Amino acid sequence: xxxxxxxxxxxxxxxxxxxxxxxxxxxxxxxxxxxxxxxxxxxxxxxxxxxxxxxxxxxxxxxxxxxxxxxxxxxxxxxxxxxxxxxxxxxxxxxxxxxxxxxxxxxxxxxxxxxxxxxxxxxxxxxxxxxxxxxxxxxxxxxxxxxxxxxxxxxxxxxxxxxxxxxxxxxxxxxxxxxxxxxxxxxxxxxxxxxxxxxxxxxxxxxxxxxxxxxxxxxxxxxxxxxxxxxxxxxxxxxxxxxxxxxxxxxxxxxxxxxxxxxxxxxxxxxxxxxxxxxxxxxxxxxxxxxxxxxxxxxxxxxxxxxxxxxxxxxxxxxxxxxxxxxxxxxxxxxxxxxxxxxxxxxxxxxxxxxxxxxxxxxxxxxxxxxxxxxxxxxxxxxxxxxxxxxxxxxxxxxxxxxxxxxxxxxxxxxxxxxxxxxxxxxxxxxxxxxxxxxxxxxxxxxxxxxxxxxxxxxxxxxxxxxxxxxxxxxxxxxxxxxxxxxxxxxxxxxxxxxxxxxxxxxxxxxxxxxxxxxxxxxxxxxxxxxxxxxxxxxxxxxxxxxxxxxxxxxxxxxxxxxxxxxxxxxxxxxxxxxxxxxxxxxxxxxxxxxxxxxxxxxxxxxxxxxxxxxxxxxxxxxxxxxxxxxxxxxxxxxxxxxxxxxxxxxxxxxxxxxxxxxxxxxxxxxxxxxxxxxxxxxxxxxxxxxxxxxxxxxxxxxxxxxxxxxxxxxxxxxxxxxxxxxxxxxxxxxxxxxxxxxxxxxxxxxxxxxxxxxxxxxxxxxxxxxxxxxxxxxxxxxxxxxxxxxxxxxxxxxxxxxxxxxxxxxxxxxxxxxxxxxxxxxxxxxxxxxx
Ligand SMILES: [Zn+2]
Ligand SMILES: [Zn+2]
Numbered sequence: 001x002x003x004x005x006x007x008x009x010x011x012x013x014x015x016x017x018x019x020x021x022x023x024x025x026x027x028x029x030x031x032x033x034x035x036x037x038x039x040x041x042x043x044x045x046x047x048x049x050x051x052x053x054x055x056x057x058x059x060x061x062x063x064x065x066x067x068x069x070x071x072x073x074x075x076x077x078x079x080x081x082x083x084x085x086x087x088x089x090x091x092x093x094x095x096x097x098x099x100x101x102x103x104x105x106x107x108x109x110x111x112x113x114x115x116x117x118x119x120x121x122x123x124x125x126x127x128x129x130x131x132x133x134x135x136x137x138x139x140x141x142x143x144x145x146x147x148x149x150x151x152x153x154x155x156x157x158x159x160x161x162x163x164x165x166x167x168x169x170x171x172x173x174x175x176x177x178x179x180x181x182x183x184x185x186x187x188x189x190x191x192x193x194x195x196x197x198x199x200x201x202x203x204x205x206x207x208x209x210x211x212x213x214x215x216x217x218x219x220x221x222x223x224x225x226x227x228x229x230x231x232x233x234x235x236x237x238x239x240x241x242x243x244x245x246x247x248x249x250x251x252x253x254x255x256x257x258x259x260x261x262x263x264x265x266x267x268x269x270x271x272x273x274x275x276x277x278x279x280x281x282x283x284x285x286x287x288x289x290x291x292x293x294x295x296x297x298x299x300x301x302x303x304x305x306x307x308x309x310x311x312x313x314x315x316x317x318x319x320x321x322x323x324x325x326x327x328x329x330x331x332x333x334x335x336x337x338x339x340x341x342x343x344x345x346x347x348x349x350x351x352x353x354x355x356x357x358x359x360x361x362x363x364x365x366x367x368x369x370x371x372x373x374x375x376x377x378x379x380x381x382x383x384x385x386x387x388x389x390x391x392x393x394x395x396x397x398x399x400x401x402x403x404x405x406x407x408x409x410x411x412x413x414x415x416x417x418x419x420x421x422x423x424x425x426x427x428x429x430x431x432x433x434x435x436x437x438x439x440x441x442x443x444x445x446x447x448x449x450x451x452x453x454x455x456x457x458x459x460x461x462x463x464x465x466x467x468x469x470x471x472x473x474x475x476x477x478x479x480x481x482x483x484x485x486x487x488x489x490x491x492x493x494x495x496x497x498x499x500x501x502x503x504x505x506x507x508x509x510x511x512x513x514x515x516x517x518x519x520x521x522x523x524x525x526x527x528x529x530x531x532x533x534x535x536x537x538x539x540x541x542x543x544x545x546x547x548x549x550x551x552x553x554x555x556x557x558x559x560x561x562x563x564x565x566x567x568x569x570x571x572x573x574x575x576x577x578x579x580x581x582x583x584x585x586x587x588x589x590x591x592x593x594x595x596x597x598x599x600x601x602x603x604x605x606x607x608x609x610x611x612x613x614x615x616x617x618x619x620x621x622x623x624x625x626x627x628x629x630x631x632x633x634x635x636x637x638x639x640x641x642x643x644x645x646x647x648x649x650x651x652x653x654x655x656x657x658x659x660x661x662x663x664x665x666x667x668x669x670x671x672x673x674x675x676x677x678x679x680x681x682x683x684x685x686x687x688x689x690x691x692x693x694x695x696x697x698x699x700x701x702x703x704x705x706x707x708x709x710x711x712x713x714x715x716x717x718x719x720x721x722x723x724x725x726x727x728x729x730x731x732x733x734x735x736x737x738x739x740x741x742x743x744x745x746x747x748x749x750x751x752x753x754x755x756x757x758x759x760x761x762x763x764x765x766x767x768x769x770x771x772x773x774x775x776x777x778x779x780x781x782x783x784x785x786x787x788x789x790x791x792x793x794x795x796x797x798x799x800x801x802x803x804x805x806x807x808x809x810x811x812x813x814x815x816x817x818x819x820x821x822x823x824x825x826x827x828x829x830x831x832x833x834x835x836x
Contacts, residue, residue: 015264015414018386022302022416023266031295034267034432040412043259046073051080052101053108059135060097068097070257076101079191079229084248086197086230088238089256090400095231096131096195098253103191103229104132107140107162113190116215116226117165120199122146125165128195132163146170158182168200168208171215172510176463179218187222194230198443200245201682202714203452205445207510209245210456213447213473214463216247221464234396235682236442244445247475261407265415265436267429270295272739289746292420293319296370296390297326299416303386304331304341304368308414309361312370312388313402320344323390324370342368373398385413391420392428395441395682419746423675426746427734434679434730444681444715446641448476450484451712457481458490458506465497516564520547523557523567532566535709538612538633539579541566545615546577561634575617575626581754583610583834585691585705587698588639592721598651599775600699603721606642606707608689611635616756641713643721645728646701647771655767659694662702665764666692667755668748669731670704672765673720674834675750676731677706681719688716690834704768725776732769735762754834 023032045067048057068076071089075098078085087098103115119125125144132142142163145154147170157164158181166175175182192215194200200208212228219226230242230250239252270290296312300323303310312327314320321344328339343366345357360366361384373393387406393399399417407413417435419425428435447453457474460466471478482498485491490506491498500506518537520529532540537559541547545556547568554568590604612633617626649662657665670692677688689709696703708714720727738747743762750757 015386015412018303018306018308018414019264019266019416021306022299025302029271031268031271032266033269033429036265036267036432036436038263038265038436040262041258041260044070044257046070046257049073049077049080049101049105051109052076052105055108055137056101056104056135059137063134065097068101069094071253071255072098072101075099075229075253078251078253079103079227080105082227084228084230084242084246084250085253086232086238086242086250087253088198088232088235089254089258090234090404092404093256093258096128099191099193099195099229099231100132100135102227103163103193104135104137104140106190108137110190111139112188114162114164114185114188115191115193116171116185116189117163117193117195118171119165119167119195122148122167124196125167129165132165145175155181158185161185168211169510172207172211172459172508176211176214176218176459177505179463182218183222186219187224189219189224189226192226192228194228194242194245196233197230197242197245198232198235198682201443201445202687202716203449203710203712204511205245205443206447206449206452206714207456207508209247209445209447210452210460210474211510212245213247213475214456214460217460217470217473218463232443234400236680238443241443241445244447247447247473260404262412263403263407263415264412265403265417267419267432267435268295268299268416269419269426269429272744289419289421289744292390292418292425293322294326296388296418297323298330299388299418300324300327300342300368300370301330301334303388305334305338307367308385309364310368310386310388311384311405312368312390313373313393314370314390315372315393319390320370320372324368327368327370341366342370345369345371373402385411387413387415389415389417391418391422392425394678396435399435421745423672423731423734423738423745423747424678426738427676427679427730430737431730431733441679441682442719444683444719446713446715446718447474449712449714450477450481453477454481454484455506455508458485458500459508461485461491461498462500462502462505465494465499466491467497470497518559519565520554521565521567522554523569529554529568534564537566538636539581541568542579542612542615542631542633544577544617544629544631545579546573546575559633575619578616578618578756579612579631579754580614580616580628580756581610581612583608583689583691583754585609585642585696585707591641594776596775596777598648599772600646600701601721601724601772601776602642602644602646603718604642604644605713606640606705608638608640608691608707609635610638610754638707638709638711640708640711641717642705642707643717643724644699644703644705645724645772646696646699646703647768649702651771651775652702652768655771657761657764657767661761661764662694663692664759664761665768666694666702666704668735668743668760668762668765669768670706670834671748671750671753671757671760672735673704673706673728673731676727676734677716677720679730680723680727681716683714683716687714725773728769728772728776732766732773735769736766738762750834752834 023030048067072094075085075087080102087095089095106113107115117128129142129144140163141161143157143161144165145157146166228246228248232238239250242250270292272289300310300312312323314323324342324344327342332339384406387403389402393402403415406415419429486493490501492501516534517531518534518541519531520541522529541556541559543556543559547554547556553572555571557567557569559566585606585608588605588607590602592603594601612631614628614630616628619626652662670690674688674690687709688706690706692704694702706717706720708717735747743749743760748760748762748765
């Protein structure tokens with residue numbers, strides 16, 4: 001008999017007991033930084049709204065819904081009363097019922113009314129179509145209208161469907177330009193449902209905001225003002241974000257009243273390793289933590305050995321395979337054959353394979369699974385007792401979605417978040433209040449981005465001439481953008497408005513961002529291996545670069561920038577390559593600033609010029625630098641939005657930062673600040689860049705800049721400005737609390753540094769941030785806590801522009817000169833930049 005059978009899938013140990021055994025088994029120092037007990041919650045049902053017709057209640061009852069939960073009923077009542085509403089609650093809290101209820105009740109009561117439903121993907125719209133169709137309501141005739149809809153069916157849908165499901169791209173490319181065909185539908189439009197609205201962030205989100213304004217404009221021409229019903233994952237300040245997205249006042253419903261089982265949630269920080277004790281070699285490190293992958297693999301093996309059904313979430317596909325392989329090996333060493341009870345799961349499995357996996361887990365043939373978050377979709381796993389999350393998944397919504405996999409039929413479950421070697425992960429495992437308190441990250445978008453606004457106004461004008469009233473609808477910057485379009489010959493001004501001058505409609509891609517992607521092609525075979533984002537192509541596929549694709553190593557022979565393609569050949573050299581760039585930044589204008597004594601905080605437009613000039617080759621085994629080779633690549637320019645702070649040299653000297661340490665102190669503070677910004681906004685560190693310098697020609701002071709890595713800005717720097725005290729407090733704490741001596745990837749080192757993480761001063765960074773925080777108002781405030789129902793960024797407790805800030809706060813309408821601090825002795829030094 002296979003000894004593996006000696007471990008059976010038991011009823012599962014109580015989570016507290018399992019956790020005790022896992023942590024006792026490990027390191028000299030306790031890796032658990034916090035244990036949170038999330039109590040079970042009984043649901044709070046509410047009666048059906050008075051206006052919900054019997055037919056609808058019966059249809060929901062067939063689907064197993066006896067009564068709505070209170071939050072569903074509250075949102076439905078608000079919308080039915082004509083208020084724009086956003087429901088921002090957890091996964092599986094039943095957000096769809098909250099919008100289906102008023103929308104469908106209205107369709108049943110008024111046989112002419114129509115509903116438009118928007119999802120970010122076709123797949124989600126198809127899911128919703130199945131759900132609405134399954135209710136079998138007479139006369140609703142729900143239908144998807146997207147790129148896959150056959151031409152022959154489109155006219156029928158326009159004429160007869162009263163519940164049309166589509167996506168923003170189709171609204172932008174198809175429905176709005178063809179509004180004449182949709183006039184019957186639009187003039188009767190009662191509700192616009194915007195599902196998963198937290199996905200509309202950054203530049204894409206800013207585009208969608210204007211597509212919705214264009215939709216409102218077309219409806220207004222028929223005298224319609226549809227009610228907007230939005231659904232969002234849990235997020236910071238959903239009312240303000242939904243307001244920015246729609247341009248309307250939106251009420252938020254955020255209290256989740258659906259039932260759930262209790263969870264014991266542990267935060268786990270792998271220990272620091274003594275120098276060079278591990279095979280993992282990262283850039284010039286003196287100290288590293290045990291990798292989150294190894295730690296997760298050990299936990300998976302231990303948990304499986306206890307007979308506990310466990311799922312590990314790992315960010316990358318390769319990572320999931322490494323975790324599964326290591327766990328299998330560890331189990332086989334303990335009990336030969338036991339390793340078979342662990343498998344890896346990745347996207348792309350066939351339906352039958354998925355069903356087989358579900359069956360094996362259900363029956364306990366399989367006890368452990370390592371997966372990418374592909375498992376969030378399409379696999380229905382029940383009966384797991386524990387979930388391991390390898391690295392912060394990016395948002396609280398994903399964290400809870402993953403943790404929510406554990407706990408069968410309301411049983412107690414264990415979830416463990418294993419921190420990676422990264423400032424944000426490190427901060428989170430030491431600041432549980434940022435995870436278990438209220439939601440922290442807000443969805444960020446910037447409809448005033450001129451690179452979005454101008455093309456969107458062109459689209460609007462091509463649909464119907466723009467009037468003066470429309471300028472209010474499109475908001476800040478619309479007037480300037482229209483003037484620019486007139487100057488460029490795209491619009492013609494007449495007494496009745498602005499007219500689009502061309503036959504063809506403007507070509508605008510909602511999802512297109514910045515430079516075109518570069519294709520990576522195997523020269524010998526012509527095979528396309530993949531694409532690299534245009535913005536990072538100079539860094540990743542310059543001539544001589546070692547490029548990894550699905551675990552296979554290639555070397556780049558040539559980068560053809562005109563054709564947008566890199567030619568490579570398969571080769572596995574024993575070195576890696578690291579591109580270096582030089583970045584310069586000039587301030588174009590200041591939008592808003594805060595003069596706080598020796599410290600200044602600014603938001604404004606900047607021009608960033610960066611050029612990849614060389615690359616280092618380093619031995620893979622030792623990290624030793626072999627040589628540095630020059631590159632001949634053109635400089636690239638980016639006009640974008642930045643937040644920056646300045647300090648007087650006197651204040652730095654008084655805080656004990658010696659002149660020679662200033663560049664390293666600023667640079668280290670800049671890295672950590674970039675790493676922590678995702679705590680405040682739904683971006684990742686690759687969306688933003690930074691530059692620090694001991695003296696900048698435009699500010700004449702020691703300065704740290706953090707900028708949006710997208711032309712025209714994406715709203716991230718603005719969010720950083722508005723939450724500066726909270727953001728920089730978290731940054732300071734993350735550095736100060738890191739156990740390393742001289743800086744590590746958990747605090748001040750950056751994986752994308754253009755200067756090879758040199759110079760860096762960890763203690764200097766803490767002093768720099770202490771000076772900034774001592775002078776900023778509201779410096780003592782906690783990291784931005786979202787306050788549901790808040791009026792908007794202007795009332796943020798930590799916003800420099802808030803009414804409580806000193807009178808020296810000012811905006812200069814984007815045109816004024818940059819207020820400079822008193823001149824100081826110039827420290828001869830270069831700047832250090834980090835590309836966005
Ligand atoms: Zn550190
Ligand atoms: Zn750097």
